[in-house]
Amino acid sequence: MENKKRAFSGIQPTGCLTLGNYVGAVKSWLNMQEEFDCIFSVVDMHSITVRQDPAALRKRCMEFFCEYIACGLDPEKSILFFQSHVSQHAELAWILNCFTYMGELSRMTQFKEKSARHADNINAGLFTYPVLMAADILLYGAEIVPVGHDQKQHVELTRDIAERFNGVYGDVFVVPEPYIPPVGARIKSLQEPEKKMSKSDPNPNGYIWVLDEPDVIMKKIKRAVTDSDGEIAYREGKDGINNLLAIYGAMTDKTPQDAAKEFEGLGYGVFKERVGEAVAETLAPIRDKYNDLLKNKDYVESVYKNGAQKASAIAYKTLRKVHKKLGFIQR
Numbered sequence: 431m432e433n434k435k436r437a438f439s440g441i442q443p444t445g446c447l448t449l450g451n452y453v454g455a456v457k458s459w460l461n462m463q464e465e466f467d468c469i470f471s472v473v474d475m476h477s478i479t480v481r482q483d484p485a486a487l488r489k490r491c492m493e494f495f496c497e498y499i500a501c502g503l504d505p506e507k508s509i510l511f512f513q514s515h516v517s518q519h520a521e522l523a524w525i526l527n528c529f530t531y532m533g534e535l536s537r538m539t540q541f542k543e544k545s546a547r548h549a550d551n552i553n554a555g556l557f558t559y560p561v562l563m564a565a566d567i568l569l570y571g572a573e574i575v576p577v578g579h580d581q582k583q584h585v586e587l588t589r590d591i592a593e594r595f596n597g598v599y600g601d602v603f604v605v606p607e608p609y610i611p612p613v614g615a616r617i618k619s620l621q622e623p624e625k626k627m628s629k630s631d632p633n634p635n636g637y638i639w640v641l642d643e644p645d646v647i648m649k650k651i652k653r654a655v656t657d658s659d660g661e662i663a664y665r666e667g668k669d670g671i672n673n674l675l676a677i678y679g680a681m682t683d684k685t686p687q688d689a690a691k692e693f694e695g696l697g698y699g700v701f702k703e704r705v706g707e708a709v710a711e712t713l714a715p716i717r718d719k720y721n722d723l724l725k726n727k728d729y730v731e732s733v734y735k736n737g738a739q740k741a742s743a744i745a746y747k748t749l750r751k752v753h754k755k756l757g758f759i760q761r
């Protein structure tokens with residue numbers, strides 16, 4: 431029917447959707463909607479590697495889904511769905527588990543970090559999480575996976591798993607490429623600019639939520655940790671300023687270096703105000719659209735049900751092919 435290349439990506443419904451997620455992932459997704467055949471999922475199954483309160487998770491899943499649409503993901507152009515609504519993700523993940531080595535999984539940075547943070551709950555799901563992610567991508571034959579820098583390693587593992595499987599059974603899976611945006615692939619915490627901006631940060635001053643009100647955005651940017659040399663320049667050792675320049679650059683489609691030139695000679699106070707304004711301006715229409723969607727629950731439900739149906743039809747075909755190759759009796 432179409433010859434467009436396919437893109438797949440997803441976000442875990444943990445914490446809240448931050449400016450880091452928006453700049454590192456969602457912004458690329460928006461740019462890809464015309465050119466690619468896009469599939470985007472709220473990957474709820476990934477979020478249970480950490481204990482979740484059921485009521486809070488239910489609310490958050492819906493929040494993330496509405497935020498996808500509010501950010502500009504268009505259900506007429508892209509397939510939008512909840513991962514748990516398409517059972518083939520779990521089915522393929524099991525199969526791929528049998529083609530992934532313990533050694534590979536133990537080298538994953540996110541596993542090392544998360545198991546240190548949740549030392550009392552290092553469950554098998556946390557360990558095999560990247561295999562579920564590989565299943566997400568490979569089920570849809572995605573050629574491109576738009577993600578922030580921290581997910582590059584997982585996409586590389588996906589490539590290794592796909593090539594390994596193809597090596598045994600022939601060309602079953604498309605081997606995907608990560609797409610990492612040139613600006614904003616590593617947005618840092620506003621409070622600890624040497625760490626990434628994380629949606630699970632217990633300190634809300636460290637991140638900007640895409641639905642934050644303009645005055646909250648301004649306050650958080652003004653409180654952002656910088657340095658004491660007073661120079662607006664993009665260079666090593668200036669983590670806080672570099673981060674604000676990357677944020678401003680991502681908001682205005684400039685490189686951080688060009689952004690730095692724009693602010694040359696100005697003080698941090700004025701600079702932060704301009705960054706805050708640029709962020710607030712970008713996020714305002716998202717908040718408005720989100721509030722509209724809250725009044726239109728039937729529409730949202732029709733989008734995710736329809737999305738799951740379409741996703742399932744594609745996933746079913748891939749899984750059927752995989753079963754056949756493995757030697758399972760066809761249903």
Ligand code: TYM
Binds near residue numbers: 438440450451
């Ligand atoms: P997650 O939910 O942690 O993050 C979602 C997306 O946001 C990007 N991101 C960032 N980009 C720039 N700066 C930051 N500070 C920042 N923080 C997060 C992430 O790189 C990611 O693109 N395992 C994935 C979710 C996933 C997935 C998939 C992604 C599951 N299956 C299949 C792609 C394809 C994750 O935990 O992302």
